[in-house]
Amino acid sequence: MKRPLRLGVLGSGKGSNCRAIIEKIVGGQLDAEVRIVISDVENSGILKLAREFGVPGLYVRPGRFETRLEPENEEEIVRLLHEAEVELVVLAGFMRIVRQPLLSAFPRRMINIHPSLLPKFRGREAWKQALRAGERVTGCTVHYVDAAVDAGEILGQETVQIMPDDTPESLHARIQRSEHVLLPAVIAGIAEKLHRPK
Ligand code: GRF
Numbered sequence: 001m002k003r004p005l006r007l008g009v010l011g012s013g014k015g016s017n018c019r020a021i022i023e024k025i026v027g028g029q030l031d032a033e034v035r036i037v038i039s040d041v042e043n044s045g046i047l048k049l050a051r052e053f054g055v056p057g058l059y060v061r062p063g064r065f066e067t068r069l070e071p072e073n074e075e076e077i078v079r080l081l082h083e084a085e086v087e088l089v090v091l092a093g094f095m096r097i098v099r100q101p102l103l104s105a106f107p108r109r110m111i112n113i114h115p116s117l118l119p120k121f122r123g124r125e126a127w128k129q130a131l132r133a134g135e136r137v138t139g140c141t142v143h144y145v146d147a148a149v150d151a152g153e154i155l156g157q158e159t160v161q162i163m164p165d166d167t168p169e170s171l172h173a174r175i176q177r178s179e180h181v182l183l184p185a186v187i188a189g190i191a192e193k194l195h196r197p198k
Helices: 016-026 045-052 071-083 126-132 168-194
Strands: 005-011 032-039 057-059 088-091 110-114 137-144 154-161
Touching: 005 016, 005 071, 005 168, 016 032, 016 045, 016 088, 016 168, 032 045, 032 071, 032 168, 045 057, 088 168, 110 168, 126 137, 126 168, 137 168, 154 168
Parallel strands: 005 032, 005 088, 032 057, 088 110
Antiparallel strands: 110 137, 137 154
16 A cells, blocks of 8 residues: 655754645645754744644754764664654755765755756855856756755756846745655655555
């Protein structure tokens, strides 16, 4: 029998992408289940969101580095994801670079949403990079996560127009509206593939 794809969501911010996923699940448009939400930020919106929807939400201390986790904290995340029997890890605004042991625990089972049309504008605040570069179009990308930052195989992209009077905030808000459609759609595609009867 077909069962929902078990997701683990990692995020550091407000959690609007996680909300989009959960709302699609609740609305019956996505055959998945968020088993656990993990954050490196104790009072993040994404952990409040988990509470709102009755999903286990856990804070994992990031450790002493700014851009990555201590290996033992990553180990803890792997343990939590395995315990929750997660099949697909979704990085939804997770602001740390993923390394070992997390990468090898979920090979081709970890995806990320990035606010640009990769390979353009990797790294932080990609919408600001697009504005500064004078682009007229940008967008968002969902890709597999591997050792290279924002560079894994691309699974889906949406384009977003840049308006002449856009501010970083207005552009990011428009990109996010596209993210909220793209990310659940890509997850639905993966769920379909992974759970297709053999
Ligand atoms: C998104 O814009 C995503 O592309 C980036 O971080 C942001 C997270 O937003 N990686 P939210 O926490 O899902 O609202």
